Amino acid sequence: MPSKLIIALDFPSAELALNFIRPLSPDSCKLKVGFELYVSAGPDFVKQLVDQGFDVFLDLKFHDIPNTVASACRAANKLGVWMMNVHASGGEKMLLAARDALNECDNPAKLIAVTVLTSMDQNQLQGIGISQEPQDQVKRLANLTARCGLDGIVCSAQETVMLRAELGDDFLLVTPGIRPRGADIGDQSRIITPEQAVVVGVSYMVVGRPITQSDTPQMVIDAINNAA
Numbered sequence: 001m002p003s004k005l006i007i008a009l010d011f012p013s014a015e016l017a018l019n020f021i022r023p024l025s026p027d028s029c030k031l032k033v034g035f036e037l038y039v040s041a042g043p044d045f046v047k048q049l050v051d052q053g054f055d056v057f058l059d060l061k062f063h064d065i066p067n068t069v070a071s072a073c074r075a076a077n078k079l080g081v082w083m084m085n086v087h088a089s090g091g092e093k094m095l096l097a098a099r100d101a102l103n104e105c106d107n108p109a110k111l112i113a114v115t116v117l118t119s120m121d122q123n124q125l126q127g128i129g130i131s132q133e134p135q136d137q138v139k140r141l142a143n144l145t146a147r148c149g150l151d152g153i154v155c156s157a158q159e160t161v162m163l164r165a166e167l168g169d170d171f172l173l174v175t176p177g178i179r180p181r182g183a184d185i186g187d188q189s190r191i192i193t194p195e196q197a198v199v200v201g202v203s204y205m206v207v208g209r210p211i212t213q214s215d216t217p218q219m220v221i222d223a224i225n226n227a228a
Contacts, residue, residue, distance in 0.1 A: 008208030014041035026053040034059040055082035063087035066097035088113035088141035095148035115141040157192040164201035178205040194227035
């Protein structure tokens with residue numbers, strides 16, 4: 001069974017990231033490249049990971065006018081990435097433009113949307129004019145994402161049961177905040193174990209520091225894969 005593990009490469013340079021992944025097998029994990037590493041290392045680094053056989057999740061959260069996002073998605077797809085994301089709050093026209101742009105590509109990547117950032121609480125949502133509770137806003141944007149034909153969303157572990165019931169088994173739920181038993185929780189306030197993630201219907205688990213800062217990363221990877 002393909003691994004459900006996505007390792008967040010939260011490194012400041014390509015050199016550090018490449019040193020970390022050198023002993024890893026593409027069969028045991030997928031890799032996530034976010035803003036810091038992408039700005040530091042650039043698109044050629046992403047191509048290098050793809051050429052090594054890894055499925056790469058390009059986590060740049062595109063959010064702009066529809067034409068600009070569509071163009072960015074086409075450019076990202078040329079890198080050979082497995083999955084990319086956009087902000088659902090960009091609205092229906094932007095989501096449809098992103099989806100249509102990828103549908104026109106050969107071997108299109110999976111496209112998922114970010115609903116509400118996990119750093120946003122009720123007060124912060126109200127500060128930008130959204131009166132709904134965070135969970136209600138997540139549900140609203142998740143349904144919009146599904147209607148627009150995207151493959152799934154990024155969500156917190158606490159929302160997966162609700163969203164799985166709402167959107168069915170085929171909709172991807174990509175979840176950060178996964179921590180193996182005994183791992184330091186870091187700056188994550190809402191976490192679950194890999195075993196719990198499977199039970200609540202998580203499609204892919206995003207794990208960073210418990211693996212990248214471990215003295216025995218392969219042991220942590222194996223433990224997560226065995227749990228999932």
